[in-house]
Amino acid sequence: MRTYDAYRQLAEQALVPMLSSLGEIPEPLKQAMCYSLEAGGKRIRPVLLMAACEAAGGTAETALPFACALEMIHTYSLIHDDLPAMDNDDLRRGKPTNHKVFGEDVAILAGDGLLNAAAELMAARAVRMGDLRGIRAMEIIMRRAGVTGMIAGQSVDVTSEGKEPREDLVSYIHSHKTADLLEAAVEAGLALAGAPEDQLAAGREYAYHMGLAFQMTDDLLDVRGDAAQMGKNTGMDGNKMTWVALRGIEGTERDAREEIDKAVRALKKLPGDTAFFADFARGILDRNS
């Protein structure tokens, strides 16, 4: 096991080379894809994937292409989410959004390209691995990213805009839009190490509760934050389904703490040292970006 920053650096340094390994990508498509890949962010998903793989006895190097693929999926979802027809955001992590720099047409294709590149990268790696671990991890990631996962959450978010916040809708959106890719990270990391199904289930449980808490603190940051700290226009989500709209600030803080407790408890079902994951979950309550 390494530190969060060590995993993060591994992912940061590999993203563009992994993309380039696919072959010659025409400009400005490649530039647009790299612009958003290199826009920073906490790299939570690739970090968790590599950490889960190492925790279960695999290597971070085996996990790296899948970690990068997952970050590409996260990045494409942000590009499409920011489009004028979706959230219409001009800023993301303090920088102009993809379509502001490259135009909507290229931004749509850059998003499509990152999603396709993720699947391509994993498929190519799975062929080379020569056993079923890679394809199993890929199936987990594509399912969680897909139309019963992240995209489902995104679509309910989009189509419930302007409606009165309802707990079932907010739960659905949070669990799919945010928790699903975090579950994918932990579960795929474990699968790449060849961990058995009961460990995968424990990893999912951890990541599910941690993911809900993560989205709750995101909602809190949105309410409290100022544009400089978040690097995006805050308050833009005012008419959308959020946990804060449903529970208020204090209720959301309480719920987030409870979810973190559940996440940490789930770790007891995993063998070995799970301090990395407990620390990460507890850190969510103190996040300020």
Added chain:
Amino acid sequence: MRTYDAYRQLAEQALVPMLSSLGEIPEPLKQAMCYSLEAGGKRIRPVLLMAACEAAGGTAETALPFACALEMIHTYSLIHDDLPAMDNDDLRRGKPTNHKVFGEDVAILAGDGLLNAAAELMAARAVRMGDLRGIRAMEIIMRRAGVTGMIAGQSVDVTSEGKEPREDLVSYIHSHKTADLLEAAVEAGLALAGAPEDQLAAGREYAYHMGLAFQMTDDLLDVRGDAAQMGKNTGMDGNKMTWVALRGIEGTERDAREEIDKAVRALKKLPGDTAFFADFARGILDRNS
């Protein structure tokens, strides 16, 4: 080997059930995805994939999930291509385009969803197949659909709009935007049957030339067609890179015939009865939709 229509029917009947097999997809996302999947079309890619698999000794049933995945990829590319920020088309196959019916936000997500569903479906099937044929086919399809394949062609098409037609650009766009998915169909079908690399190469060669001819006759139909026959607004591609703009009508007809000859010659490198593929290629010259 079956008839074109038999393969086509197999694909038509399987598309929505394959999508539903992924789990519960929220509305209106599912409806939007099904709307475009069920909008008709010739189903060339799934037909070729299944035919190639059977020609090389595999079964159409093994090939069916991959055939459906390929059609989902083709369908997503049409949805995104029709968006206001791209070609801004109101009609596709005689029906209102996806974003005209469901709104731009849902159409973007329906496109993302179909691309993701394709990868998910193939990964799930590859896991169940338990050997490397499925994952090999998947890698072929994702590569041809991706940022060095179809999306690359799309992006050069978009960014070269308004420029003087140039042979290198038109060739690049044709070969990637159209031929790549046809190559994927034949190559993946052969791979699913476990065909050796030299047969895959022959299949690619056939599909490449056939694909170029297909796009040339598409350009010809666009020039000659009327909206009723094509089911879309013709002449919309007037300021874009087309073979007709480069070679004129007669030159394009001549080039298309030459490409078909090359395609049919490539079939000689394949064992067994290749009449299905020769007939299909020759039929391209007589197409009227």
